[in-house]
Amino acid sequence: MEAHVWHLARSLSHEGHQVTLFAAAESDLGSQPGPEVRPLYRSAAAARRRPLPGAVPESDHLAYLDVMQELVDDGGDGFDVIHNHCLNPVPLLLAPGLRTPMLTTLHTPPVPRLEAAIGTTGGAGSAFAAVSGYTAESWRHVVTDRMHVVPNGVxxxxxxxxxxxDYLVWSGRVTPEKGTHLAVAAAALTGRHLVIAGPIGNAEYFHEAVEPLLSERVRYAGHLDQRRLASLVGGAAAALVTPRWDEPYCLVAAEAATCGTPVVAFGRGGIPEVIDAQSGRLVAPDDVAGMAAAVPEAITLSRDAVRHSAVMRCSARAMVSRYLEIYGNLIDERTSANHDWLLRTSPRTRAPLASDEHLRTSA
Structure with a gap:
């Protein structure tokens, strides 16, 4: 999600839009000119080296309250549109008080606190987008109005x-739900070396399920910066993607395919919307033997064709274009609402955008 926001904020800025990102103080968006970063509030208790129990979640909660209260109090007059990517419910709960249109991108399957926030407000004050058709469908029981689908971009x-x-690569957060150990097992069946890269999101899982498997044939490269990771992924024969949960989108698959590296992945969640027959192979969830068997066929794919397929469907440019279309529509609707409530077209009956999906069905 952080990588998605990084790409989106930079891309919008490079196209001439003025972007303000409310984020952690240490956030780095690279070279200037670019998006302005406005640090979120951090309480003294949460900033301690060893914060008290509950201090960090409480501080995060207060940070979102601080930002949203500012936007509600001044009407968000300094912004044309607010784009919410938070997993915290506060922005959704306070959205009805905004005069500036807000779009909320749903990056995950339904989570109780966001479901509760949408249920409390009825979704008032925010339009919604999902990162895949699969994710949009999973939220359909809560977001009953039109949902946009905008795939994440690379x-x-x-x-x-x-x-x-000659080697295989696995990248991502090293956590049980990402199934790193299954990639090790599949690579062993192929007889190829495997390189693992990514932050250790669950230390217990890494030490108990992954570290004992490291050897001359299985190497952990660590948490690489973006340039080194792209070089590693682009130098692999194929990328293995082994989620044990239903991925809402799967950015690592899009990144690998954009490098021209064929992807062999468990076909679950939103992954079938990212990887097609031109960019890799899909196998049944948790089917380690099937994954190993698919590798020889995947590596025969033209790397140029793999990259072309990914760029056509998963590029940042396509993502930004879709979001700009949605922003423009939201701004037009709010402007119309502010000036002429009687004559404006209802959002429920407007002409649909290309990114609209999952209309509410009648009983």
Whole structure:
């Protein structure tokens, strides 16, 4: 999700839009000119080296309250549109008080606190987008009005075509739900070396289920910066994607394919919307043997064709274009509402956008 917001904020800024990002103080968006970062509030208790129990979640909660109260109090007059990516419910709960249109992107399957917030407000004050059709459908019981579908985008220039190689690669957060150990098992069946890269999101899982499997044939490269990760992924024969949950989208699959590296993935969640027959192979969830068997066929795919398929469907440019279309529509609706409530077209009956999906069904 952080990578998505990074790409979106930079891309909008590079296209000439003035972007303000409310985020952690240490957030780095790279070279200037670019998006302005406005640090979120951090309480002294949460900033301690060893914060008290509950201090960090409480501080996060207060940070969102602080931002939303500012936007409600001044009407958000300094902004044309607010784009919410938070997993915290506060923005949704306070959205009805905004005069500035807000769009909320749903990056995850339904989670109780966001479901409760939408249920409390009826979704008032915010339009919604989901990162895949699968994710949109999973929220359908809560978001009953029209839902936009905007796949996450990858910037091709930052994920350049790679030469390929002999080894396999696995990237992402090292956590049980990402199934890193299954990639190790599949790689062993192929007889190829495997390189693992990504932050250790669950230390217990890494030490108990992954670290004992490391060897001359299985290497953990660590948490790499973006450039080194792109080089590693682009130099692989194929990328293995092994989620044990239903991925809402799967950015690592899009990144690998953009490098021209074929992807072999468990076909669950939103992954079938990211990987097609031109960019890789899908196998049944948790089917380690099937994944290993699919690798030889996947690596025969043209790397140019793999990259072309990914760029056409998963580029940051396509994502930004879709979001700009939605922003413009929301601004037009709010302007119309402010000036002429009687003559404006209802959002429920407007002409649909290309990104609209999942209309509410009648009983």
């Amino acid at each position: 910037e091709p220039s930052r994920w350049p075509a790679g030469p390929g190689g």
